[in-house]
Amino acid sequence: xxxxxxxxxxxxxxxxxxxLLPTALWLNLSGFQAKxxxxxxxxxxxxxxxxxxxxxxxxWYPEPPPVLGLVTHSMGGLVxxxxxxxxxxxxxxxxxxxxxxxPPNLGSTLARLYRDxxxxxxxxxxxxxxxxxxxxxxxPPLPPSAxxxxxxxxxxxRGYHPSIEGDDDGVVGVCEMGLPxxxxxxxGGVHSLxxxxxxxxxxxxxxxxxxx
Numbered sequence: 001x002x003x004x005x006x007x008x009x010x011x012x013x014x015x016x017x018x019x020l021l022p023t024a025l026w027l028n029l030s031g032f033q034a035k036x037x038x039x040x041x042x043x044x045x046x047x048x049x050x051x052x053x054x055x056x057x058x059x060w061y062p063e064p065p066p067v068l069g070l071v072t073h074s075m076g077g078l079v080x081x082x083x084x085x086x087x088x089x090x091x092x093x094x095x096x097x098x099x100x101x102x103p104p105n106l107g108s109t110l111a112r113l114y115r116d117x118x119x120x121x122x123x124x125x126x127x128x129x130x131x132x133x134x135x136x137x138x139x140p141p142l143p144p145s146a147x148x149x150x151x152x153x154x155x156x157x158r159g160y161h162p163s164i165e166g167d168d169d170g171v172v173g174v175c176e177m178g179l180p181x182x183x184x185x186x187x188g189g190v191h192s193l194x195x196x197x198x199x200x201x202x203x204x205x206x207x208x209x210x211x212x
Contacts, residue, residue: 050082
């Protein structure tokens with residue numbers, strides 16, 4: 001019998017790994033070996049968080065597994081990209097399957113809109129500059145070993161937030177989620193609930209198993 005695929009779940013801004021425990025439990029019950037990774041979203045840069053993720057993965061998996069799964073929510077997708085950008089081929093292993101739930105891969109309209117508001121900067125801390133500036137766009141391309149699925153929230157129409165162009169999930173616009181060669185798959189829903197959405201998790205599990 002094949003070994004279960006290890007999966008690491010990463011939270012988004014203003015969240016913690018505790019919120020991903022139900023997600024990890026669902027993945028474990030679905031036949032994966034899931035863990036959660038936490039990082040201080042209000043302090044540090046994406047590169048800092050990516051390096052911390054790399055250090056944790058080296059402790060968990062001294063020998064990289066043939067397939068490593070990552071399920072990321074929002075800013076967690078950028079942390080995964082930062083790790084992929086700076087990891088050596090020996091650290092990466094053969095295949096990484098990454099499911100990004102509503103990631104602001106092209107930056108955040110809301111962060112750019114509110115970056116000068118004191119309350120917003122106090123709430124989000126260093127994440128404001130990471131999400132409002134060019135840090136997201138300047139991350140290097142994904143390595144060839146990475147297989148990526150982007151699942152987008154939204155309502156299939158005008159979206160939930162009037163300040164975001166096109167469809168959105170209330171926090172991130174669908175037009176902000178894509179990567180070169182990766183078109184978001186619209187699955188619907190609001191941003192804050194996607195990590196617990198059964199529909200999202202079923203689709204994520206299917207991709208983690210076969211990369212399609």
